[in-house]
Amino acid sequence: MFSVSQFALPMKRAPSAPVPAAVRALLRRWRAQRPLRAGSLLVTIFGDAIAPRGAAVTLGSLIRLAAPFGLTERLVRTSVARLARDGWLAARRSGRRSEYRLTRGGAERFTEATRRIYGQSPGAWDGRWTLLVMPPRSASRRGRPREDLKWLGFGRLNPSLYAHPGCTPGEARRWLGNLPGAADGLLLEGSSADLAGDRRLVSYGWDLEDLARRYRRFVAAFAPVESALRARAALPAGTAFVVRTLLIHEYRKIHLQDPLLPPALLPPGWVGSAAYELCRRLYARVFAPAEGYLSATARRLHRPLPPAHSAAYARFGGLARTEPAPSGSFDA
Template sequence: MKFNAWLQSLLTKDAPKGKSLLVTLLGDALAPLQSDFWLGELITLAAPFGLNERLVRTTIFRLTDEGWLEAERDGRRSRYAITRTGLARIAQADHRIYAPAPKDWGGQWTLALPLRGGDGTDRSELRRELEWEGFAALANGLYVHPNADRQALRTLIERLDLGDSLLLLSATDLPGVVGTSLTPLARQAWPLEQIAARYRAFIADFTALAKNVLPALKLSDEQAFIARTLLIHHFRRASLHDPRLPLAMLDADWAGQQAYELCRNLYLALWTASDRCLRAQLELATAPAATSPEQAVAELKRFTATD
């Protein structure tokens, strides 16, 4: 299979949406190198994915309105910088994309209980944010997670000003007490089969790249950049609703772990050529560091073990 055939098949089956693809480019490609860029540079980077100039401009305006970016005019040219809010959102997503799932689990749960007060909009936003952090609704108004990210929760509480309206508790099952155990009850609260199906689709698409495309030919720098961007874009979408439960709670053949390992291996294989393409497009003053892909990616704290 040739690269163009694989690419056309993937884009035909699941063409990336403009906003989602640009967020991938901001997080994976731009933010680690520089927090600001010319609009023309982003238009060039987005073109191979079927995003035309008008769509890029419209989407960038939307991202600016949503607080991701801030604009600065330089004559007839526009330069954009990723805001502190945008960088915080990228850092939050980075942990979900590039960090491995925890292996072990000590049996301790984090319970989140919104207290009375606040309007319906506030509670709906809190529910969405807790679900984004992987919490599941165990009962009406009670959310649970076995591996809550404490820093993410602190950021959430500060951002939504929840200091006196969200109660966080730790809990474990009581040994020797007859009653429903939290573990099987909670496992039913997450749509694990739906999540696994997304991962299996990702594995099918990118196993074809790993087995049939990469060994058959040497990709150009641009092709490597396209493949890397689509790799992270599709993995991000597959993992979007993954609660990142400890592997000890999941089946040994959990598709999420298989997808993560495939993504990591391909990312490392594509890194050097894709980084060279990106730096050339951005006309960066600094040259790529003379390190291995493993070292370069580790410096970005991507795909590195946490235990």
């Protein structure tokens, strides 16, 4: 088992600066979760860190990247094998070593999630709703279609009727074309009589109170981390990687359930906006040193990881293009 302050860098380097207490507390809370969802964290690492750098990495690199979070080698191997069975990852082997990359389907899912997680909040709204009427045979089916529609931002008004304020029927048709059981739905467009009616419609289709509670917990967890890091001129690369990973891991779990309603439909002082700004600021603070950690810790089968592609630097409205030189090297 790894200590909270040990970031398991198998390289020659000078001793790191002490890990801030707020970061140690954050890591302790994550590692105290039961069950410890290794697969979910590996999805975060792949989506946030590996996908922008060629979308492939050795298994040994994943084991090292996961070590600070208390994930054992055995747990990482088991979780990676499960992700491969589920169609997220594909393996390539060279002797006793293996490399995992995103499958085509996995890459497509990551692309849409990336757009939602790191993108800008919705702007002005024209007052139009896109409505989806599901046929009875489709509406009666539980599970996947309903969850897919929720993930796309549709609110469920009743078993057969869904609403979305942020897309046109044409956009919705393209989205629904890839969802089993939803492509045969009827799409309509309309508006309510006034803003009060729009907000009442929101109360029918979305549980904003629960979403707000989850955003408040996120702010409470990461605001002390931002305060602790703000006072530091230099940030250890391992600490930056841990903060960046847990930041996006916790944020994506909430944000991907957020319908991203236009500001006009949200309660005054919507806490989701504060959570977004906190995430944006903290991500910008840790991105570059965490990239240095990735360069030093992870690699492909026969070569280093390539630099992050340009789209990664457009996250949260734009990131600095500076990466500190790695302080050591090692064999994967």
